Amino acid sequence: MDPSEVEFLAEKETVKVIPNFSLDKIYLIGGDLGPFNPGLPVDVPVWLALNLKQRQKCRIVPPEWMDADKLEEIREQERKEDAFSPVPSCHYMELTKLLLNHAADDIPRADEIRTLVKDIWDTRIAKLRLSADRFVGQQEAHARLDNLTLMEINTTRDFLLDSLNSMHKLRANLQPGKSQDY
Template sequence: MAAPSETKELYGIKQNGEMCFSAKELEFLAEDEMIEIIPRFSFQEIGLLSGSIGPFQPMVPVQVPLWLALKLHERQMCKVQLPAWLHHDELVERKREEEAEKENKYLTPIEFHYQEIATILFRRAPDSFAGQEGNSRIQVKDIEELRDSKIHTSLRDLEQYTPAVKIANVSAMEINKIRPFLVQALNRFRTLKEAEDQFGESSQTVIDSQDGGL
């Protein structure tokens, strides 16, 4: 096993000396995402900084921020509806699509905060999964591992000089994981390029001096 100094926590504040978000910070950001609930109460429209939500009527679906859905769920004032992509059958299909694209390392389009939202709902609203929580956890984990494998393979394939790196359809948590590597790698590429440019300028100066002495 690697020494603590060699292996950093995956979701720590620092990875290899680079600043990253913690898992809790990313979950906090994800709680602004909208989700559908079935209210068990009546109330007028509510104005928030992000816009108005409601009105609320019993058994009438309404979209609210995830953080509010969780608060209402804790007070048994609503039922949280799973996002369509988090239903077990959809997760199975998403996993199949990721496996089909494994060879070309293509990441399929996915919700930006899929890991955070899934984790939050597993922890705080498990009853929303209608008895499929365990199976859904496995599917989400499998999807995460498939995508991580593709990302790591893509990063290993970086050429010696890469002024920019483009990996499409990356989620928030995935960006957070690879940020330290990308920052350090691109800094090294820049340093090497600057050294190469300086060497080229020095060589040209020597050649010019020799030509002038002829």
């Protein structure tokens, strides 16, 4: 899957915006939005929030977890544990990138947040590489992957699945009678 498609899925998450215009309810196919009143916070999907922001029609309220102090705690937790800690949002990486790239002026301590999220991501990807290596090395047939986000899975998907499938084919050919045409 292309990373842009994972980002596309992340854009469905809702975020609060403070509009500077009035508009009645919008009846979208995927559900109703609004009404919009100047100064009153309203929940909208991220794709719309970013568009309104680009047209200077709203201010974005960053999600609760997008806070330097909270992220610092999460980073420490992630560094302390060997296992994957729960993440604040199943699209934390994409949302950070999207919101910081398009609405950095609405997010306090944006630069710190960028660094913290990058640190959390790097720590988790290092763990993921280790466990993928172990999984392949020990020839496991099943792994539980709670707390991993789609973007994280997606970064190892092609490489890991291709290796596993190649190993499987090689092994299948070792066992006469069980071999198949691929």
